[in-house]
Amino acid sequence: MWGGESTKEKRDNMVDEIVEHFDGVAAKKQTPEATDLEDLLLDIMDEDFNISLEDQSEKEVAKILITIYGECRAGNFSTVDKLADERDAREARGAESTSVQKSQAGGNFAAAGQESDGEFSATDDESDSDAMDED
Numbered sequence: 001m002w003g004g005e006s007t008k009e010k011r012d013n014m015v016d017e018i019v020e021h022f023d024g025v026a027a028k029k030q031t032p033e034a035t036d037l038e039d040l041l042l043d044i045m046d047e048d049f050n051i052s053l054e055d056q057s058e059k060e061v062a063k064i065l066i067t068i069y070g071e072c073r074a075g076n077f078s079t080v081d082k083l084a085d086e087r088d089a090r091e092a093r094g095a096e097s098t099s100v101q102k103s104q105a106g107g108n109f110a111a112a113g114q115e116s117d118g119e120f121s122a123t124d125d126e127s128d129s130d131a132m133d134e135d
Contacts, residue, residue: 010048017044022069032069037062 021040025032041058045051068079 014044032066034062034066
């Protein structure tokens with residue numbers, strides 16, 4: 001995990017900082033500026049997670065957040081609802097995966113996808129890549 005043992009706390013703090021940024025913009029009756037949000041995202045990732053973004057992803061994330069902000073101000077929550085549904089589906093898949101891993105911990109290698117000759121089946125490779133995509 002990027003934030004170490006306090007990743008969830010750091011994530012929550014990041015959310016709070018972003019919400020505070022938008023609250024400040026709204027209080028001043030201004031339009032949010034992508035560059036201000038990009039700078040905030042870069043600072044958070046660097047200071048809290050020791051991550052230096054070099055792929056310009058802060059620009060994409062800032063653009064998405066500004067779009068969501070505008071939609072919500074207009075009473076349109078469809079993007080937020082879609083993202084929440086995607087998160088819930090990811091969490092459900094993670095819970096299913098964790099349950100399967102726990103049941104396999106009893107030493108039943110065949111159930112874990114290992115063939116009797118010691119080789120892993122293709123389905124394990126696919127599930128491993130799905131798990132990596134979720135991180």
